[in-house]
Amino acid sequence: MTTTLEQAKTAAIPQGGGLHRRLNMATAMIGGIVFASLFWYLAHHFLDATSRTYSDEVAGSLTIGWIVGFWLGIGAFVAPLRWLIGRDNTRADDLYLAGQGQGTSRYWKFTTDHKVVGVQYIIMTMVLLGAGGILAMAIRTELIVPGNHFVNQQVYNGFIAVHGMLMILALIVAVAGPWGNFVVPIMCGARDMAFPRLNALSLWTLVGAAGLLLTTLAVGSLTMGWVVLEPIADQAGVGMDFFAMAIIVFTVSTTVAGVNTICTILTMRTKGMTLARLPIFVWGAIIAAALGLYAFPYFSLVEAQTLMDRTFSTSFFVANAGGTGWLQANLFWLMGHPEVYVILLPAVAALFEIAAVMSRKPVFSYRSAVAGMTGLAGLSILVWAHHMFTTGWAPTLGGPFMLTTELISIPTGLFFLVLIGTLWRGNIWMKLPTIWMFGFIANFIIAGVTGIYLSDIPLDDQLHGTMFVTAHFHYVFVGSVLFGAVSALAFWYPKVTGRFLNEFMGRISFWLTFIGVQVTFLAMFASGLRGMPRRYSSYAFIFEHTNLMTTIGAYIIMAGMLVLLGAVITSWNKGEPAGPNPWHANSLEWMVPTPVPLENFEVLPVITEDPYNYGEELVRS
Amino acid sequence: MSIDTHSELDAHGAHDGGHHEPPEVVDGRQRMGVWLFIGGDMIGLGALLFTYLYLRGVNSGGHWMSMWGYTGHPYSYYYNILDVKGGSIPNPKLIHVGTLSAGLNWLVTVLTVVSAGIIWAAERGLRATKNAKSYSTLAAASTVVTVVAIVFTVIQLRHIPQIFSAHNDSLTMAYTAYDSAMMAIVGSTLIHLIVLAFLGLGLTIRSARGAINGTKWYQARLVRFFWVWVAVASVIISAVTTTINTIH
Numbered sequence: 001m002t003t004t005l006e007q008a009k010t011a012a013i014p015q016g017g018g019l020h021r022r023l024n025m026a027t028a029m030i031g032g033i034v035f036a037s038l039f040w041y042l043a044h045h046f047l048d049a050t051s052r053t054y055s056d057e058v059a060g061s062l063t064i065g066w067i068v069g070f071w072l073g074i075g076a077f078v079a080p081l082r083w084l085i086g087r088d089n090t091r092a093d094d095l096y097l098a099g100q101g102q103g104t105s106r107y108w109k110f111t112t113d114h115k116v117v118g119v120q121y122i123i124m125t126m127v128l129l130g131a132g133g134i135l136a137m138a139i140r141t142e143l144i145v146p147g148n149h150f151v152n153q154q155v156y157n158g159f160i161a162v163h164g165m166l167m168i169l170a171l172i173v174a175v176a177g178p179w180g181n182f183v184v185p186i187m188c189g190a191r192d193m194a195f196p197r198l199n200a201l202s203l204w205t206l207v208g209a210a211g212l213l214l215t216t217l218a219v220g221s222l223t224m225g226w227v228v229l230e231p232i233a234d235q236a237g238v239g240m241d242f243f244a245m246a247i248i249v250f251t252v253s254t255t256v257a258g259v260n261t262i263c264t265i266l267t268m269r270t271k272g273m274t275l276a277r278l279p280i281f282v283w284g285a286i287i288a289a290a291l292g293l294y295a296f297p298y299f300s301l302v303e304a305q306t307l308m309d310r311t312f313s314t315s316f317f318v319a320n321a322g323g324t325g326w327l328q329a330n331l332f333w334l335m336g337h338p339e340v341y342v343i344l345l346p347a348v349a350a351l352f353e354i355a356a357v358m359s360r361k362p363v364f365s366y367r368s369a370v371a372g373m374t375g376l377a378g379l380s381i382l383v384w385a386h387h388m389f390t391t392g393w394a395p396t397l398g399g400p401f402m403l404t405t406e407l408i409s410i411p412t413g414l415f416f417l418v419l420i421g422t423l424w425r426g427n428i429w430m431k432l433p434t435i436w437m438f439g440f441i442a443n444f445i446i447a448g449v450t451g452i453y454l455s456d457i458p459l460d461d462q463l464h465g466t467m468f469v470t471a472h473f474h475y476v477f478v479g480s481v482l483f484g485a486v487s488a489l490a491f492w493y494p495k496v497t498g499r500f501l502n503e504f505m506g507r508i509s510f511w512l513t514f515i516g517v518q519v520t521f522l523a524m525f526a527s528g529l530r531g532m533p534r535r536y537s538s539y540a541f542i543f544e545h546t547n548l549m550t551t552i553g554a555y556i557i558m559a560g561m562l563v564l565l566g567a568v569i570t571s572w573n574k575g576e577p578a579g580p581n582p583w584h585a586n587s588l589e590w591m592v593p594t595p596v597p598l599e600n601f602e603v604l605p606v607i608t609e610d611p612y613n614y615g616e617e618l619v620r621s
Numbered sequence: 622m623s624i625d626t627h628s629e630l631d632a633h634g635a636h637d638g639g640h641h642e643p644p645e646v647v648d649g650r651q652r653m654g655v656w657l658f659i660g661g662d663m664i665g666l667g668a669l670l671f672t673y674l675y676l677r678g679v680n681s682g683g684h685w686m687s688m689w690g691y692t693g694h695p696y697s698y699y700y701n702i703l704d705v706k707g708g709s710i711p712n713p714k715l716i717h718v719g720t721l722s723a724g725l726n727w728l729v730t731v732l733t734v735v736s737a738g739i740i741w742a743a744e745r746g747l748r749a750t751k752n753a754k755s756y757s758t759l760a761a762a763s764t765v766v767t768v769v770a771i772v773f774t775v776i777q778l779r780h781i782p783q784i785f786s787a788h789n790d791s792l793t794m795a796y797t798a799y800d801s802a803m804m805a806i807v808g809s810t811l812i813h814l815i816v817l818a819f820l821g822l823g824l825t826i827r828s829a830r831g832a833i834n835g836t837k838w839y840q841a842r843l844v845r846f847f848w849v850w851v852a853v854a855s856v857i858i859s860a861v862t863t864t865i866n867t868i869h
């Protein structure tokens with residue numbers, strides 16, 4: 001059996017492609033480094049070195065040089081320039097860009113095939129999670145005993161900020177990136193995304209942003225967590241400039257990807273694929289994309305203003321010159337809370353899909369599922385100030401924001417109803433995707449209930465800024481989203497590779513991770529309830545035992561993730577062959593051959609009913 | 622999922638650059654894409670104006686439009702006096718910066734509206750008369766108007782006054798909150814105008830080369846949507862910033 005990796009080798013390499021024939025990730029890196037050096041040199045020599053903001057101006061120029069060079073080197077400007085001069089791509093150009101006949105090398109290029117982009121997102125997610133995970137281990141090692149000096153305290157601060165942001169980026173793309181690209185177009189009955197070149201652009205822009213974010217570690221000096229609160233962010237070293245630019249570039253990637261996802265789902269569906277017949281995962285993808293489109297402009301603006309304060313000496317957030325830190329907090333959380341659901345919704349929707357297939361039942365109350373996801377997205381834009389209860393900003397709005405936040409439990413309650421209702425009396429097939437889904441259900445209850453505690457202002461007065469908060473959102477991100485993401489990975493892995501993810505290793509990984517999460521974060525709740533502040537590099541002796549437990553738990557999670565990584569790598573070429581439809585599912589991605597051919601369908605299908613009618617096929621082979 | 626595989630044969634795909642897909646299908650998709658980008662841009666404009674109005678509302682330390690310090694020279698001038706030559710400068714004064722030129726603001730807006738009007742009229746003419754030559758000329762004219770708007774935007778940006786302040790051991794070149802917000806808004810206008818100039822140039826060249834003509838005018842309309850939105854945004858920006866600015 002050939003895997004997707006080998007798929008495109010058989011066809012001849014098309015004649016077209018032009019400049020793209022010479023460009024790949026290596027030229028992108030070279031371009032980025034050359035232009036970063038050039039911009040650094042020019043800034044270094046031509047800017048006013050006496051200025052207080054000189055070093056930030058130089059750093060800011062360097063980051064712009066990096067991304068311009070990176071885009072040049074990967075070929076992002078080829079299409080706009082060809083458009084400008086009226087030389088549009090030929091069919092041969094488009095086929096070359098789609099990766100035809102280029103084997104594995106197409107994974108390192110500006111390739112437009114949505115399946116290639118999906119695999120690139122899998123790799124990207126694993127790289128980001130890996131880097132963030134290493135930082136998490138360093139943080140927990142520092143905190144293993146009070147007064148430990150595993151890393152220097154400034155370095156520790158940088159680890160906290162970059163760990164947070166890396167993980168946020170990783171989880172934003174963890175489900176929507178790989179599966180929003182690989183399976184959503186096929187599920188809709190499309191031959192590719194609506195805008196294949198923009199799809200490649202969003203992936204490679206993410207790579208460029210990740211490069212900047214990782215560089216902040218080298219230049220250091222981030223002291224205020226991933227939220228980069230003002231006015232501390234104004235006083236931080238040049239690492240902050242890299243961080244801000246990384247985010248601005250990242251929002252370009254998410255905006256482009258969001259527009260592409262929405263257009264694909266709304267305009268590329270095949271005949272008969274009405275909105276009511278869409279696989280539920282597609283709904284999750286489009287709602288999350290729309291929410292991202294709303295949220296991320298605030299993110300780029302707040303980071304652009306942070307950069308302006310630091311390089312041009314404006315005073316958006318600097319109180320002694322007319323600014324205010326509350327503006328930063330408002331803009332940030334206008335983005336920050338919706339962003340949580342940009343992360344959560346694709347994972348939840350994937351689990352709806354998986355629950356239906358693995359229990360041989362339709363999604364329970366499909367309309368409630370759609371309404372719950374839409375309601376969650378709508379509510380999420382009205383809750384941002386619950387992150388500011390204790391800042392003193394608009395105390396009179398505390399009540400209304402507490403109410404909107406607590407209302408969130410209604411759509412999330414619907415999620416449980418839909419998941420449990422789907423599984424109820426189903427013929428449940430206990431394979432890896434199902435197992436990780438049960439992990440999600442258990443953890444998400446803890447995540448949700450502790451969220452209600454934190455939305456309560458009197459309690460938040462006590463718990464804000466403590467490890468209780470950290471434990472809560474780690475139950476959301478690790479306990480829930482990561483479990484959903486692994487479930488989705490195990491579910492669609494056979495479509496990508498033609499092989500099952502190793503069941504045994506996957507189960508070992510599940511138990512390690514599941515136990516690790518409980519040990520780590522239940523102990524962290526205890527630390528928080530006793531008053532341990534978050535983000536500190538040391539702590540009082542009363543927190544000794546719970547921190548030791550948390551660190552041990554974190555190591556167990558890491559062990560679980562390493563086993564999973566081993567499973568992903570070893571199963572890719574050597575796993576048990578799965579065939580085109582290993583789960584006997586009905587949605588379109590399982591109807592096409594594996595490996596999925598370029599352009600997916602020989603003949604575009606016509607859909608006559610929803611994908612959950614298992615009828616008499618209840619007996620599994 | 623029941624699939625009827627006996628549907629009509631559809632042997633063309635998404636990777637063919639739309640050569641085989643009907644152009645109106647491709648256009649419908651791209652129109653939605655443009656509207657979604659405009660939607661994201663609207664959120665961005667809203668956030669910018671929120672910043673402006675919020676800073677004006679809180680008026681931290683009374684620094685919305687005024688600040689203690691000196692003005693009229695670049696940073697290095699005061700820096701040299703204080704740090705290099707070891708001299709001293711007189712006591713700081715409370716400087717009221719005042720609003721940026723409303724005339725210049727509206728001039729840029731009018732130019733943007735005019736360029737949008739030209740590009741719209743050009744498109745109507747193209748669709749009615751199928752004359753790509755005159756479309757190309759009008760697109761070029763619209764691009765030139767945009768470039769003029771860019772020049773005035775840069776002039777406006779350069780007119781934002783810097784204030785040098787020296788307190789205790791730190792020397793700072795700073796802007797008032799009003800000037801900070803205006804720098805972001807005018808900067809955003811500049812970026813949008815540069816995009817318009819690029820698009821206008823593209824329309825000019827493409828229509829001259831026949832890639833846009835009497836039957837292939839969809840892209841002209843796509844660009845027009847964005848152009849008109851930028852013009853509308855410019856009107857909103859000028860209306861807000863020239864009517865709501867000083868605090869009494």
Ligand SMILES: [Cu+2]
Pocket residue numbers: 336337340383384386387
């Ligand atoms: Cu929140």
